[in-house]
Amino acid sequence: MAFQLLSRSRSVTRRSSKYLEEALYKRLFKDGGSEVSVRRQLNDFLKSRKRVFKWEVDDTLRKLRDRKLYCPALKLFTGELNYVIQLSEAMAKRGMNKTVSDQAIHLDLIAKARGIPAAETYFVDLPESFKNHLSYGALLNCYCKELITEEAEALMEKMKELNHPLSSMPYNSLMTLYAKKGKPEKIPAIIQEMKASGIMLDSYSYNVWMRALAAVDDISGVERVIDEIKKDGRVVSDWTIYSNLASIYVDAGLFGMAESALKELEKKNVERDHSAFQFLITLYGRMGNLVEVYRIWRSLRLAFPKTSNISYLNMIQVLVNLKDLPGAEKCFREWQSNCSAYDIRVANVLIGAYAKENSLEKAQELKEHARRRGAKANVKTWEIFLDYYLRNEDFKSAVDFVANAISTGRGDGEKWIPSPDIVKTLMQNFELEKDVDGAEGFLEILKKVVNFLEVDVFESLIRTYAAAGRTSSSMRRRLKMEEVEVSDASKKLLEEICVD
Numbered sequence: 001m002a003f004q005l006l007s008r009s010r011s012v013t014r015r016s017s018k019y020l021e022e023a024l025y026k027r028l029f030k031d032g033g034s035e036v037s038v039r040r041q042l043n044d045f046l047k048s049r050k051r052v053f054k055w056e057v058d059d060t061l062r063k064l065r066d067r068k069l070y071c072p073a074l075k076l077f078t079g080e081l082n083y084v085i086q087l088s089e090a091m092a093k094r095g096m097n098k099t100v101s102d103q104a105i106h107l108d109l110i111a112k113a114r115g116i117p118a119a120e121t122y123f124v125d126l127p128e129s130f131k132n133h134l135s136y137g138a139l140l141n142c143y144c145k146e147l148i149t150e151e152a153e154a155l156m157e158k159m160k161e162l163n164h165p166l167s168s169m170p171y172n173s174l175m176t177l178y179a180k181k182g183k184p185e186k187i188p189a190i191i192q193e194m195k196a197s198g199i200m201l202d203s204y205s206y207n208v209w210m211r212a213l214a215a216v217d218d219i220s221g222v223e224r225v226i227d228e229i230k231k232d233g234r235v236v237s238d239w240t241i242y243s244n245l246a247s248i249y250v251d252a253g254l255f256g257m258a259e260s261a262l263k264e265l266e267k268k269n270v271e272r273d274h275s276a277f278q279f280l281i282t283l284y285g286r287m288g289n290l291v292e293v294y295r296i297w298r299s300l301r302l303a304f305p306k307t308s309n310i311s312y313l314n315m316i317q318v319l320v321n322l323k324d325l326p327g328a329e330k331c332f333r334e335w336q337s338n339c340s341a342y343d344i345r346v347a348n349v350l351i352g353a354y355a356k357e358n359s360l361e362k363a364q365e366l367k368e369h370a371r372r373r374g375a376k377a378n379v380k381t382w383e384i385f386l387d388y389y390l391r392n393e394d395f396k397s398a399v400d401f402v403a404n405a406i407s408t409g410r411g412d413g414e415k416w417i418p419s420p421d422i423v424k425t426l427m428q429n430f431e432l433e434k435d436v437d438g439a440e441g442f443l444e445i446l447k448k449v450v451n452f453l454e455v456d457v458f459e460s461l462i463r464t465y466a467a468a469g470r471t472s473s474s475m476r477r478r479l480k481m482e483e484v485e486v487s488d489a490s491k492k493l494l495e496e497i498c499v500d
Contacts, residue, residue, distance in 0.1 A: 103130050104138035111142035133164035140170050144177040152177055168194065168202045175208045179215075187212035203235060207244045214248040222248055239268040243279040255287050262292075272303045278314050285318035293318055294327075309335070309343040316346060320353045328353065342373040348380050355388040363388070379408050379416045390422070395429040399438070402426070403445050415449045420456075427460035434468035452482055459490045465497040473499050 103126060111119035123131070123139050136159050143152035156174060159166065171194050178186045191209050194201060201209075206229055213221035226245060229237045242265035249258035262283060269276040277300040284292040297315055301307055312335040319328035332350050336342075347370040354363035363384070367377060382405035389398040405416045423446070430439035439461055443453065458479060465472055475498050479486065486494070 101134055104134040107135060107138045108142060111139075111146075116142060116146055116148065133159065133166065136162075136164060137170050137173075141173045144173040147177060147181055149177060149181060166197070166199060168199055168205050171199065172202070172204050172208065175205070175212070179208060179211060184212035184215035200234060203238055203240055206235065207240060210241075210244055210248065214251065217252075219248070219252055219254070237268065239265045239273065239276045239279075242268060243276070243283070246279075246283050250283055250286050258283065258287060259289075274300075274304060274308070274311070277303065278311065281315060281318055285322060288322065290322055290324060293322070307335075307338075309339060309341070309346055312339075313343070313346045313349065316349045320349055325353060325357075342370060342375040344370055344375040344378050344381060347375060348378070348384065351381060352384045355384050358388075358392075360388065377404075377408070379405050379410055382408060386422070390425060393429075395426055396438075398422075399426060399442055399445070402442075406445060406449050417449050418446070420454070423454075423457060424460075427457060427464075431460055431464045431467055434464065436464055436468045436470045439464045453484075455484050455486060458482070458484050459486050462486065462490050462493050462497065466493045471497050471499045 107119050107122050110122050119139060119142050123135060126135060136155065140152055140155045140159070143155060152174060156170060159170065171190055175187045175190050178184065178190075187209060191201065191205070194205070206225060210222045210225050213219075213225065222245065226237075226241070229235055229241060242261045246258045246261035246265060249255070249261060262280060265276060265280060277296060280296045281293055281300070284296060293315075300311060304311070312331065316328045316331050316335075319325075319331060328350060332346070335346060339346075347366055351363045351366050354360070354366065367381060367385075371377065382401050386398055386401040386405065389395070389401060402418050402422070405418070408416065410416050426442055427439065430436075430442065443457070443461065446453065446457075462475065465475070475494060
């Protein structure tokens, strides 16, 4: 890694237009935001002798984290690294001393890329001078994101014992943990502790508190929180408060009150935030209000003439959900004619709509058109067709699409594994059809993504052999190798199908 890292900072606003065009993050994303293209650009950059400022590395790290590009993907120099950690580690290697804040960010990256144990080791090895509220808070946040309750609670107590200055952030992390663990009843007590300690609640604190009250059907409690926000005056009741409130009302079926909250949301969206428009469209869609969906869509288009793929994706999905297929098709054609990058996710919405209507030919035509435009089918595409064929009991085609989904895998590098229900349905069909070869072929496909087959799968296979009158010289050995203990009924069938 020969590039030079300079510690001198520079205001982003004072950068020249020429420098802006050559910014590090723009270089990394110039061929798109895919894992492969970012990795390629970073490799080239790390080998170069380009000069780069610390603020630019920090800015690029933030953008990579926002895009969740931290999964282990590279095997460079020492072990398996990812490009986010590479940049962070390169700072130290090139003489750019990390601040306490940098160390906290690096700890968070390690947890995401290498797991909690590695983050714990990194924390333990930090100099004592770096173990302050920032590094403790980063580790606490890691525990909370991984839903590790006991360690999170213990670390929070440790931070209090050490008299670290606490803000709303660690409390917000802990409340989010409880919310995800289905323990909303714990959240009001944390709110009261924050108030007693003089810690100011922020917008996030209020939102998670509102959600906790809604989870226990305390709608009047939610409204009291809104009143408190208005009376307090210290926290700006931004549009997220009202999107949260509207969503709670929609969930409760209180559409009139939800509409009032959405009108407040629009008033608060003075800066014309892109996400606010998205929430408005989604929530009006959930209320079945097609007129308002189109009104907000027009406002979004005026605010953002170069409308993003994600906006079209959201709008088309809402229209499909509202059974406005002609409107969805019109919106799709508009996107198709203007998009700079053909996004398979947008096409998948219409492909799915066609498949649900049993318009298989339209679905296939659109998939093929997307392919010609450079958008490869992803696992969602295959899931749509798989669902169609299962629903229509075309099990042979369903097996093919299971194979396609397994071969494609998930976009984050994870394997795609068919659900137990899908496996059960297909195995039952092989039994019914007495199709031993089909069953064995399907199991070969499964073995690409699972290390061990469940006992139910083997018992179904045994029944298939018996129904077909087929024998096997290896079945007992297979069961032994897989350490599978079948039922007494299956053992009786083994007597019939096993030959020496």
